[in-house]
Amino acid sequence: MRVGVLTGGGDCPGLNAVIRAAVIAGAQRYGYEFVGFRDGWKGVLEGLTTPLDPARVRPILAVGGTILGSSRTNPLGMEDGIERIRAQMERLGVDALLAIGGEDTLGVATALHEAGVKVVGAPKTIDNDLSATDATFGFDTAVQTAVDACDRLHTTGASHHRLMIVEVMGRHAGWIALHTGMAAGAHVTLLPEEPVDLDHVAATVAEVLERGEAPLAVVSEGAHVGGEESTAHTERDAFGHVQLGGAGERLENELKARIPGLSSRVTVLGHLLRGGTPSAGDRILGTRSGLSAITAVAEGRFGTMAALRGTDVVQVPLSEATGVLKTVPGSRVAETSDLSW
Amino acid sequence: MRVGVLTGGGDCPGLNAVIRAAVIAGAQRYGYEFVGFRDGWKGVLEGLTTPLDPARVRPILAVGGTILGSSRTNPLGMEDGIERIRAQMERLGVDALLAIGGEDTLGVATALHEAGVKVVGAPKTIDNDLSATDATFGFDTAVQTAVDACDRLHTTGASHHRLMIVEVMGRHAGWIALHTGMAAGAHVTLLPEEPVDLDHVAATVAEVLERGEAPLAVVSEGAHVGGEESTAHTERDAFGHVQLGGAGERLENELKARIPGLSSRVTVLGHLLRGGTPSAGDRILGTRSGLSAITAVAEGRFGTMAALRGTDVVQVPLSEATGVLKTVPGSRVAETSDLSW
Amino acid sequence: MRVGVLTGGGDCPGLNAVIRAAVIAGAQRYGYEFVGFRDGWKGVLEGLTTPLDPARVRPILAVGGTILGSSRTNPLGMEDGIERIRAQMERLGVDALLAIGGEDTLGVATALHEAGVKVVGAPKTIDNDLSATDATFGFDTAVQTAVDACDRLHTTGASHHRLMIVEVMGRHAGWIALHTGMAAGAHVTLLPEEPVDLDHVAATVAEVLERGEAPLAVVSEGAHVGGEESTAHTERDAFGHVQLGGAGERLENELKARIPGLSSRVTVLGHLLRGGTPSAGDRILGTRSGLSAITAVAEGRFGTMAALRGTDVVQVPLSEATGVLKTVPGSRVAETSDLSW
Amino acid sequence: MRVGVLTGGGDCPGLNAVIRAAVIAGAQRYGYEFVGFRDGWKGVLEGLTTPLDPARVRPILAVGGTILGSSRTNPLGMEDGIERIRAQMERLGVDALLAIGGEDTLGVATALHEAGVKVVGAPKTIDNDLSATDATFGFDTAVQTAVDACDRLHTTGASHHRLMIVEVMGRHAGWIALHTGMAAGAHVTLLPEEPVDLDHVAATVAEVLERGEAPLAVVSEGAHVGGEESTAHTERDAFGHVQLGGAGERLENELKARIPGLSSRVTVLGHLLRGGTPSAGDRILGTRSGLSAITAVAEGRFGTMAALRGTDVVQVPLSEATGVLKTVPGSRVAETSDLSW
Structure with missing residues (x-):
């Protein structure tokens, strides 16, 4: 199995933790090979890759941003975006994708999954506004x-x-x-x-x-x-x-x-x-998300993404992430809004 | 209503956030008065107090440790511990207690509750080993x-x-x-x-x-x-x-x-x-715990303590906290134990 | 001896270290009393004071800003500024002033010294642009x-x-x-x-x-x-x-x-x-500046201010501080300006 | 000119800043080539090298420790240490050495200089106990x-x-x-x-x-x-x-x-x-030390090392560094030793 990895949208601390955990666990547990796509979907569309193996990712846990680069390129805005992605995957011998990103990136992943492409996701947003997970790394x-x-x-x-x-x-x-x-x-x-x-x-x-x-x-x-x-x-x-x-x-x-x-x-x-360097909490959530996602690949649970539920990291359907924005509920506002600190 | 507040056991970052939130919300929302007991149950047993009002607690959010002091004194080890506490509360006109501490402190609170004393708790341990809550501040x-x-x-x-x-x-x-x-x-x-x-x-x-x-x-x-x-x-x-x-x-x-x-x-x-100064996460968990605990006092839900469940802070029975130690489950160990990072 | 202390101009980390060191050393070594003037020269002109003794200043070493408050009020812009200061000092029984501030504040101190008022200074600017010292705390x-x-x-x-x-x-x-x-x-x-x-x-x-x-x-x-x-x-x-x-x-x-x-x-x-909390270096420079300044008071070396020279903190004439702005010399620019890092 | 660089003795924050500045300035200003010796004098004695050029050193400014590795191997304790170093330099086409280290490392550099080898130094010790400089990076x-x-x-x-x-x-x-x-x-x-x-x-x-x-x-x-x-x-x-x-x-x-x-x-x-990552101050002192040292190479001022004097970084004779230990003078102890903070 050869897995392509990409990071899309605005960067945030913890992206490298996901990449690192997925690559090390994938290589050691399942014997997978990896290829990095540069600058999000842009790299997939254009076939811009960078090598990705345990030796490359070991030192990046505490490094901010993403070693893969990112962009806001969205293949869904193109007529043949999905087909171009499929073609590049075939050309490069990539069997499955790990897409790490926010609502846009995961929306593309959802569309790819529906089109039959093997894809799993890891949610990312410093804004913490994804519905499917208790919290996102970077926040x-x-x-x-x-x-x-x-x-x-x-x-x-x-x-x-x-x-x-x-x-x-x-x-x-x-x-x-x-x-x-x-x-x-x-x-x-x-x-x-x-x-x-x-x-x-x-x-x-x-x-x-x-x-x-x-x-x-x-x-x-x-x-x-x-x-x-x-x-x-x-x-x-x-x-x-x-x-x-x-x-x-x-x-x-x-x-x-x-x-x-x-x-x-x-x-x-x-x-x-x-x-900047991610907090301990974001390194942990990123690492656990990467482990969960690569396990999903191994178990054939495509179309899912890693989500925090209480203290567990589980895989939930990708489509859950891209529905309603998770805004601050009135109950959280009411906790303190009447207080004059 | 006059509420006595104490912190017991080893200190940890976030204790002052609990005190601050409970005092400010209690005073402003419910018109409560507060009194601080010094050095945990020792201060309750001996009637050692310190003034506690919004002006005193406003600046302590980012301060490590506990302004009330702490000790490991345990009234349950004395023949008449519970009675002495009850007597001091009467003498000082204290109607209810907010006990912030770990297993020992909350064990005393449980016993007091069973003896009819009005008490609520907030759990504290840097070790994160209390069963009743997803996480404890300080950790x-x-x-x-x-x-x-x-x-x-x-x-x-x-x-x-x-x-x-x-x-x-x-x-x-x-x-x-x-x-x-x-x-x-x-x-x-x-x-x-x-x-x-x-x-x-x-x-x-x-x-x-x-x-x-x-x-x-x-x-x-x-x-x-x-x-x-x-x-x-x-x-x-x-x-x-x-x-x-x-x-x-x-x-x-x-x-x-x-x-x-x-x-x-x-x-x-x-x-x-x-x-040291608590992390943002611990300040938030401490603040929410203090708010939850003082609300429980106002609503007469004594014998409960603040607990994190997912993204909610709720009150659970005090007895839940002092049962089985929450140790690391094998599934968490297995997440990474076979990997050679 | 009763010493008035004030901080003027924009605040910076390390001001409280100066106050703390001067008050503790002044009280313990020389038996001085202290009074704090609030908000810089404004407090001196209007006689707004706050108590200042070792117990008050002990906990402030790591606290950012200044517990005395600051302002940009400049008595030299008033017709009778110097006289009003002298009058307030007499009224409050203040024998000497410790003025902590930048070019403006020290300019007033210089004028006061020339008018016969007992004053010493400690230089402060995060901009590091005072000529008389190798470095200023806050920078x-x-x-x-x-x-x-x-x-x-x-x-x-x-x-x-x-x-x-x-x-x-x-x-x-x-x-x-x-x-x-x-x-x-x-x-x-x-x-x-x-x-x-x-x-x-x-x-x-x-x-x-x-x-x-x-x-x-x-x-x-x-x-x-x-x-x-x-x-x-x-x-x-x-x-x-x-x-x-x-x-x-x-x-x-x-x-x-x-x-x-x-x-x-x-x-x-x-x-x-x-x-924010001052760096270790600024706490040290602030502390040493306060010690030097209060020693100057004790030895009657008025009209001087604390200055760093190499690894020594010495007293130099106040007038040196308020001459030419210390700008970055061409040699420092040339160290790196041709390099493409 | 081909310059060999080594770091010896216990590591400290700022070593990589020296390496980076010397290599970039040496390459860009003087067209020098560089070679890194691994693990201090051990690498020189055994000819263990690692490539060193601007691309390699650009990202290391904020990285703790030394990318070259270090050891306490001391050629002066061997009969033919100096000769072996000379032979390795000839074999590798290394014209001059930049030795970054503490008293031991600089002692070897002094002996090499006296034996006619072209060498400059940069002093390093977190203990700040080198006589020839106001302060050492790492401290x-x-x-x-x-x-x-x-x-x-x-x-x-x-x-x-x-x-x-x-x-x-x-x-x-x-x-x-x-x-x-x-x-x-x-x-x-x-x-x-x-x-x-x-x-x-x-x-x-x-x-x-x-x-x-x-x-x-x-x-x-x-x-x-x-x-x-x-x-x-x-x-x-x-x-x-x-x-x-x-x-x-x-x-x-x-x-x-x-x-x-x-x-x-x-x-x-x-x-x-x-x-850990060096403080801003140590990055600056390290960078300026590296710039000063490579300038000394270019100007043929061998047998010298970078030293901080006030706000200037200058080259002083290597022999100055390895004389008397710079201990804390009584005057610094007396600044505060009588005070009860």
Whole structure:
């Protein structure tokens, strides 16, 4: 058996742990050979490969990103994408695919499976918004990195009696903001899932300042601040001017309009959350996902992907991953939303 | 309602998150007052208290250990322990207790509940060996700290073609070793739950050296190395001499006897794993546990403790926590035990 | 002797180490009493104080920011600033001042000294741009934090064959960018001290991409990108539109115009570099500065400030600190500027 | 010109930064070729080499240890060591050597220089005990790692009113203990350079406990505790029993004998301090040392080594490095030794 491996979509910490575990277990337990496809589906479509064996993957457990490279190329957007993939697999003697990625990547995997291609998946998203699994690797590292940043920013805020606003990734799901806010002790946490009452936010900020402390606000990039959903990148208007930017900056403007003399700073963590050595938790989840996926290959359970359920990593149908986005439920918001930390 | 809070047993990261969340939510949602008991059950028995209100607990989220202090005093070992606790609670006007601790502490809480005292619990153990919950706070931080140490040790091992042995906590349950070994890419992981085949371990170490890499071994203090269970502390024999020490040192001796010219170093991480600022994950689990416990007080669900089940924190009967030790199941060992990383 | 302590200007890691060392050594060695002034010169002018003794300062060594608060209030901008300070000192029975701050704060201290007020200083700037000392505390932590961020960003850049641009503090002096760039292995480092050849920068970026690696650019906020000096904050034009922002964003625009299809991301670290627990090096430099300053008080060497010279911390005239800005010399730029890492 | 590079003695963070900078600058500025010798002088004596060029060294800046491997093999202990080195250099076409190491390695380099071999050096020791330079790379990382550990241990000590003893490297020079103790806020710091007054130490520990805090003691492995100099490794007596171990354990015994009921824990950091990714400061010092050394080769200034003097990295005669050990001067001890933190 010769297994092709690819990583698609935005990278995140833990991808290399999946690759490493699958290759080592596949080679040692089942005698499989592996080939790496470069830059996601692009590499499969174009037959761009890189060698992949235990010696290559042993040292990559603690390395951020993906040694295979990634891209957002989506074969489903092409007329003959599936056929081209099948042809390249045949040409390269690849019997099965291990596709590691988020909703887009796994959507392609689902389509391939339905077209009869042997494929298993491992879900990846720092946003933690895949329905089929309790948690995705990359998320833990992202939250830890954001919390470390908040811890740093909070002390300088306190020295200057200043509101610190921290904008984190999350366009449609606010998991990173929710967990960052809880772990960093934020006084305000704004998610895409909930309407924002700016007057209430301003009152909270004012109360914290009143008692001599420094307010901390954690804001998803997709939070509804300023009446419209924010976008990750600033837009330029017809005159080439930059529109008012992300959710953090818009929040600052709204609060300055409501609190006279407010001192504040906005920090956009952005891609900081994607990179770097994975946390212990993400290395474990990545490793177990890789082991589960390669076992599924060996047992012929194609069309499935690795999923965390409680403390177990199991294989679930690929189609489960690509249905409804897993957003933050109201019960999680309600855990703390009435509290003035 | 006036709630007394105590932390018992060995400390771990996340205790302060529980205290903070329970006090802030209790005060703001239910108008409760709080009193802190110092040094676990000792403080309850002797009526040693410290003030506890939102202003006191706001800054402690990221602080390691417990602001209440801890001890291993166990009222169940006294004839009138339960009665003395009841008397102190009456004297101090304390209506209910929030007991945060491990098996011993929660065992006392169970006995108190059975004696009619209003008590709820929050489970704590860095060893992750409580049956009633998917995970305990403190464990994530302990593993991360151990993995950081392994990452450091691995590079110096590689420079010197040297086996690095890392001994971690875990007398009866090997969860810390299991997760540390998986996340650090250890070639050998020895747990209290499994017999140790020293010849096989030696063969693995030799193979890794043979291919020009540096072997890494992670060993629970309770691993069965050298024919007998190790103990956390070195013992002195009848002559006052120190016996051969922990599991790490015993492993080194056994391997040196089997591999001529082996260069190796042993590092005992010990209490490093107990201390320091909690990881984001442990801050979240601690906070959610505190929120769940104080809600249980408000709803009169005494005799319960906070437990993680999947992604939910729920209250389960206290008695569940103090039954069987949750050891590493064979299925988790088998995930990787045949692989030569 | 009763000594007033204040911290002025932007905060930085290590301020609390100075306060702690000065108070403990002053109290124990010389029997001094201390009073803390809140929020820099503002607190001195208005007589806003906070208690300061060994018990208060013992736990603050690892705490970021300043427990005294800070502000940019400058008494030299008032007609009677010096007199008001003198009056408040008399009213509060303060015999001497320990002023911890940057060029502005030490400028006030110099003026006070010339006016006969007993004052010593400790220099502070994360920018490392004070002439009188080899290094200032805060700088080491800032560089370490920036390098940690670059390490994270570099792995996600590599996964996506993407240029990562990191903008760091430094309007007039590029020390943070210089050291961050060197320690992070940046391919491009742009400082305020040097003209920027954008075509050369583009060629370097293209070359790194060509060899299959991910380019990293570290840019001072004051680097000369796009023909004009950048400012820390984005400006709004007459129509309320945001002008093209910081140096990082301007660099991205310039490079996109020169390299077709360039993928890139800009991260502005900003206030992340100011906050958080100080590095070991900054705790040591802060502690030694506090010890040196309080010794100067005891020995009557007023009008001096603590300075690092080689491995010694000595007192130098305050006036030395507030002369010429210490910018990056051409020799340091030349160390690496011709190399294509 | 073909330059051979080797790293000798115990490894430390920053070695790879030296190699990387020397190779890239040597190749790009001067057109040099490089060859790596494996495992220090052993590799030179036996002609064991590994390829070394810019592509190989680019990714190693943040990697701990040394990609060349190291050993303690000393050619000066052989009759014909110098001649064998000369012969291997001729055989391999190596014109000059860059020797990176501590006192032993640089001692060989000195002898080679005196025998007419072209050699330059870069000093390395985590102990910071080389006379010719203000600081050696590796030291900063070692201290930071030790301080991080102390920060962790201190919180668990505080929860249990327990003395935490931390033993760090340093047999003959106490720099690591001195800086760790100062940066971690230790109440007791014991160095090899000073006699130890155990009664005074016990009084300090008791005083800290008395005021309700947790004492922290940082001890060099070479500190004079228990009447005799400690050794890094525990010894076995004639009966095969382990003798009382390191300085930390001996200190614990002495204090338990003096303070009834004292609770304490000893942590031996040992090789943790040698490994892992180098701090920003050590990456910079390593890089600048490599640049300085290769420039010296280009300018024919053989027999010199890179040294930090204030903020400059300069070349000094190799012989300066191998004279007197740089121990902690009494003035540095006196800075804080009378203070009860």
